Amino acid sequence: MPPRPPQSDARDRYHRLGFAIPFTVAAVLSPVQVRVAALAGIAAAVAVEAGWVVTEVGRQPWIVYGVMRTAEAVNPAPGLATGLALVAAVYVMLTVATVVVLGRMARHRDEPVAPQEGVPEPVDSGR
Numbered sequence: 001m002p003p004r005p006p007q008s009d010a011r012d013r014y015h016r017l018g019f020a021i022p023f024t025v026a027a028v029l030s031p032v033q034v035r036v037a038a039l040a041g042i043a044a045a046v047a048v049e050a051g052w053v054v055t056e057v058g059r060q061p062w063i064v065y066g067v068m069r070t071a072e073a074v075n076p077a078p079g080l081a082t083g084l085a086l087v088a089a090v091y092v093m094l095t096v097a098t099v100v101v102l103g104r105m106a107r108h109r110d111e112p113v114a115p116q117e118g119v120p121e122p123v124d125s126g127r
Helices: 009-016 023-028 031-059 080-107
Strands: none
Touching: none
């Protein structure tokens, strides 16, 4: 493998913050656009959480505003604990699988990821 080109200061700074911005994109965009793109992921997570809060407040306003206690609003249906345990187990398995895959990808970063990355360039026969 040929040695990697040195990274620019801006690219190195974003990698240390955990943002993987391809060099070609960072070279085309202005520094302000790169920062906005990096912050867009954080803004998306905040928007998801804010939407969840708004949904729950709209769904159960009588509990939020003190008209009813939370204990009175709990669903007494049988099997809810089993369903919760099943969903939690699926999420734990997905989390473990994600950590394992990302760990392998980080350790084997120099290996080709896509099949076409390992194909050599065609040689000009001179015809």
